[in-house]
Structures are given as structure tokens and as C-alpha cells.
Amino acid sequence: MAAPLELYCWKGDWGLPSIDTDSLTVLAYAKFAGAPLKVHKIANPWRSPTGSLPALKTREEGSLSQPSKIIIHLRKQKYNADYDLSAKEGADTLAFISLLEEKLLPALIYTFWLDSKNYVDVTRRWYAENIPFPLNFFLPNRMHSQQLDRLRLVRGDAGLEASDEVEKELYRDALECLSLLSQRLGPHKFFFGDSPSSLDAYVFGYLAPLVKVKLPNGKLQQHLTSLDNLRLFCTNILTLYFPAEGREAPSRKMSCQPEGSDFDNEPNKRRNQVLSVLVALGAMLGYAILTGIVSIQRVQTQEALESSPGHGHRDDDDDDEE
Amino acid sequence: MSLAAEAFVSQIAAAEPWPENATLYQPLKDDQILLSDCASSLAVQTYLRMCNLPIQVSFRANAEYMSPSGKVPFIHVGNQVVSELGPIVQFTKAKGHSLSDGLDDVQRAEMKAYMELVNNMLLTAELYIQWCDESTVAEITKPRYSSPYSWPLNHILTFQKQWEVQRKMKAIGWAGKSLAQVYEDVSQCCQALSQRLGTQPYFFSKQPTELDALVFGHLFTILTTQLTSDELSDRIKNYGNLLSFCKRIEQTYFQEQDRGDRAASSSPRSSKGPL
Numbered sequence: 001m002a003a004p005l006e007l008y009c010w011k012g013d014w015g016l017p018s019i020d021t022d023s024l025t026v027l028a029y030a031k032f033a034g035a036p037l038k039v040h041k042i043a044n045p046w047r048s049p050t051g052s053l054p055a056l057k058t059r060e061e062g063s064l065s066q067p068s069k070i071i072i073h074l075r076k077q078k079y080n081a082d083y084d085l086s087a088k089e090g091a092d093t094l095a096f097i098s099l100l101e102e103k104l105l106p107a108l109i110y111t112f113w114l115d116s117k118n119y120v121d122v123t124r125r126w127y128a129e130n131i132p133f134p135l136n137f138f139l140p141n142r143m144h145s146q147q148l149d150r151l152r153l154v155r156g157d158a159g160l161e162a163s164d165e166v167e168k169e170l171y172r173d174a175l176e177c178l179s180l181l182s183q184r185l186g187p188h189k190f191f192f193g194d195s196p197s198s199l200d201a202y203v204f205g206y207l208a209p210l211v212k213v214k215l216p217n218g219k220l221q222q223h224l225t226s227l228d229n230l231r232l233f234c235t236n237i238l239t240l241y242f243p244a245e246g247r248e249a250p251s252r253k254m255s256c257q258p259e260g261s262d263f264d265n266e267p268n269k270r271r272n273q274v275l276s277v278l279v280a281l282g283a284m285l286g287y288a289i290l291t292g293i294v295s296i297q298r299v300q301t302q303e304a305l306e307s308s309p310g311h312g313h314r315d316d317d318d319d320d321e322e
Numbered sequence: 323m324s325l326a327a328e329a330f331v332s333q334i335a336a337a338e339p340w341p342e343n344a345t346l347y348q349p350l351k352d353d354q355i356l357l358s359d360c361a362s363s364l365a366v367q368t369y370l371r372m373c374n375l376p377i378q379v380s381f382r383a384n385a386e387y388m389s390p391s392g393k394v395p396f397i398h399v400g401n402q403v404v405s406e407l408g409p410i411v412q413f414t415k416a417k418g419h420s421l422s423d424g425l426d427d428v429q430r431a432e433m434k435a436y437m438e439l440v441n442n443m444l445l446t447a448e449l450y451i452q453w454c455d456e457s458t459v460a461e462i463t464k465p466r467y468s469s470p471y472s473w474p475l476n477h478i479l480t481f482q483k484q485w486e487v488q489r490k491m492k493a494i495g496w497a498g499k500s501l502a503q504v505y506e507d508v509s510q511c512c513q514a515l516s517q518r519l520g521t522q523p524y525f526f527s528k529q530p531t532e533l534d535a536l537v538f539g540h541l542f543t544i545l546t547t548q549l550t551s552d553e554l555s556d557r558i559k560n561y562g563n564l565l566s567f568c569k570r571i572e573q574t575y576f577q578e579q580d581r582g583d584r585a586a587s588s589s590p591r592s593s594k595g596p597l
Contacts, residue, residue, distance in 0.1 A: 091514035149489075153489055153494075180435070
């Protein structure tokens, strides 16, 4: 391979290499397989070649967006983390990935996007702060409705809303899934043998945000903290494969700060202030011109010069009142 | 089913024995039922037969609308109604009938994972083929799905259902897949199942579990159903141990039981026919 493949993914925070499950899965797999990727950590999905994150730019197949496709592509390039697995272990991998998608994913979507406290305080806030200027006004909302749609369709329940009953039902499935995973992992370091495989990448992608992000409503996280081996599994992968992010973790202050300090921390505060003043001025001026409070005289200089010697036949000045 | 109702059901259920008149409802067998519903229904019937619980099968054109979750099949036992395999397994467990008690923790985790694999890939592939493949929709799905209704309801309901399934496919990222990719996924799933089964009679050695019932329900239905192309069943026929697995379960739980008990009316053989 001459030039390394380029991977676009959501940028990280809270000591994670990325805050997005799919991006985390792909990043972890690439690390496990030792694939030399040129990683662009961005917060603007419109800059990715497919319009969504993560995305892998390839020469043969264009750009790929789904984690499973990206992993298959990396495998074709001989970056295979599943090389040592037996056929039966390969089958188990497929089965447990299905388990994650069917049981844990709905609860994750609920925790991050539907639970109103978490959504307002953490999810929407993170995306609104990190997505660049004009997009941050509507992308978080659009992502929210996409996730909501997805949950509704998967559950086949058109009127789904955040309620205790839905939450209990989803969390019961998720809790079952977590304990099944914990039982399957047992005291081992990875799911199959001594080296990580694609299943480890998927489990890491799903669990790491739950382990690291501090949510105001952390019921699902409480379940996870009681399962020591799964938590250890995530922190192990973080320290072994993403040492750089681990060190940043404590420096960054976490979400629940009082409202006031939030404004001061804004990175482009000065620019935004100037912009808003300009916009306000523009609007006032436009209104004034439209309603005729102020009118603009274009005739002035030339006509004034011409008309001043020979007496002006018409008096424009009478028309506008100052 | 809501949680409160569920807790209530499991309390009541434990007290009552399995009644003789338990009934399973599914859409009309000959000219309405679709591949995916037929598979789920057969899975439930197989599960109940494995548990040795008698059930009568009742065919209703409006079964989909009778079901509490909107999905078929559902069973009516005593004064409770339960739909879909997962809740039915829990329900019978509350009554003291369980197939998975002999498994250890890891095996139970694996069993659940493989059940989700079947739901995630086989069931979704069946839905994709019957609602998103143009020729299958036109030749099989539309005429069969709309058969009980007259104009204009037949068009409206079919369109509504198709739209719903297609939106679901979009949400789970299957909308962009081609038919060939879906067949490839089915192959992958069958290969995983075949590897897991190996040379054992059932997935977890000698005793059948709900996983065996689920796999049998789907594979047998696909094998015995005539679609617009044989591609789907051909994919399964590549795996000899899955074929003999289906044959074994059919013989043990359908042919032999039917011979012993003529009253039981529904053999899965009779589900043969166009979809």
C-alpha cells in the first residue's frame, strides 16, 4: 500500500478516541488489525465523502460508511484481526454482533437521544458545541429525529415516546444483553483468546461511551458498573490501544456545569458577538429604509451642482422628513 | 405487552396448568400467509411441541390485527394472549415448561445470541425479499396479502405495510442492499448456524432448545416455499447438516406425533404451496 487509507470519524471527548459508537468500532478494529489509517477526526459530517460518519475513502469501492463494510474492506486489504479465529468462533462473532444490535442498541439510542435530561444536557449540547457554525443549529435536531425514527421503526411502535414503561422494557433487554456478554467474557481479557478480534471492537464501540460519558440520568450505566469485567475490558482497550486519549481524560471538565459558565467557555465568543451586532444593525437599517423613515438620496452631488446656478425646477428636499 | 401486564401474567400463569383448549392464531394458510409470518408461526408451533404442550391452530384473516403486538402468531391460553416467540417462551417458563434449564450461563448467552442472529439476518432477509424485491412483491406478496380485502382496502393496506417495511429497512441500513447482497447475508447466517451445529443432533447437544425451534421454523419454511426464484432455498441446501437437522426435527416432532395423535391437524408439510 503506497498511501494509507483515509478514515473520517467523529472526534473524541471524555477520554474516548471518538464519541460515536460506529466510529469507535472502526477505530478499534483498525488498531487491533494494525491497519495504518490516516484518521481525520472531525465534527462536521458534511466534510466526510459520504455525508455521514464514519467513512472510509477507498480507491476501488468509493467511500464506505457502514462499519461492517469498512471492516470487510480492511480485511480484504489483509488487515485481519479475526485471522486466528476458528470457524465456530467466527459464527459466534456474528451471533453476538446481532445480539448487540437487537438488544443493546435500542437502549443506547434511548439513553443518549430520547431520555430528555441526557439529550438536552449532554448529547445535544455536545453536538451543538462541536459541529461548526451554521450546521450546529439544525444538524443535532435532525440527528435526533433520525434516531427517534429508527427506534420507532425497529420496535414497530409508531407512537413511541420517552416514558417509564418504554424505558423499563428497553433497559430490561439491555441489562440481559449486558449480563450475557459479561458471562461470555468471564475472567478473560478478550472474547476469543489473548488477542482482540472484531467482536471485541464492536463490544468496545457499544460500551465505551457508557463507561466514559457521564450522564445525568445514568440508569443504564449503573447496570454496567455492576459488571466489573466488562468495565475493565473497556478501560483495558483504552489504555492499551488509545493511550493518547486516556491521558487527556481528567483534564477536561465534565458536562454538568452551571449554566452561566457555559457561555464564557464558548470558543468563538467575540466573533459571535460582533456577528450578532452586525445582523441586528442590518435588520434595523433595512426596516428603516423599507418603511421610509430614512431615505437615500442618489441625486445629491451632481444635480446639486447643476441645479444650484440655474434655480432648481423641483424641490426634492420637501419630500423627506428627517 | 406492557410490563405491568407481564408481571400479572407470570403470576397468574404459574398458578394455572396448561389448558386443553389453548389456541394459536395465524393468517390463512393457503392464500394469505407470507413467508416471514409462516416461519415465525412454525417456530412457535415447534417450540410448543418440543415442550409437549398441546395447541390448536386457528386460521384467521385478521390475525395480524387481533395480535396484541401487531405481529403473528399469538397464542390464546386460558384468559391470556401472548404474541411472538420470545414472550411465549417466557410465558411457558412461568408455567414450569422450559427447554433451556439444562444450559449453563455461557451456553445460555450463546443461545440468546444465535436467536438474535436468526431474527436479525434471516427474518430481515425474508422481509426484504417479500416487500422490497419488485418481482416478489408483484407476483406473490401483493395478491396474497390483499386477498381477504376488497377494493380499495386491498391496495391501501398493502401499500401501508410495504411502506412501513421499507422505512424499517432504511432505518437499519438495508435499503441500499441489492438482492444479491441479501442472499449473501443469508449464506453467511446459514454458515454460522451450520458451524455452530456441527455434527450434533441439536444446537446444544442432545436436548432441543428454543433456538432449535426458531431455526427449524425459518429454514423449513424457506425450504418448502415456492418463491419467484429458488435462490434462497438453494443457499440453505449448501449446508448438509442444516438439511438433516430440519428433517430430524420434522420427523421427531411432526410426523411421529401426528401418527400417535391424529387429532393434531397441522403438519408443517401442509404449509407447502406458494409462499
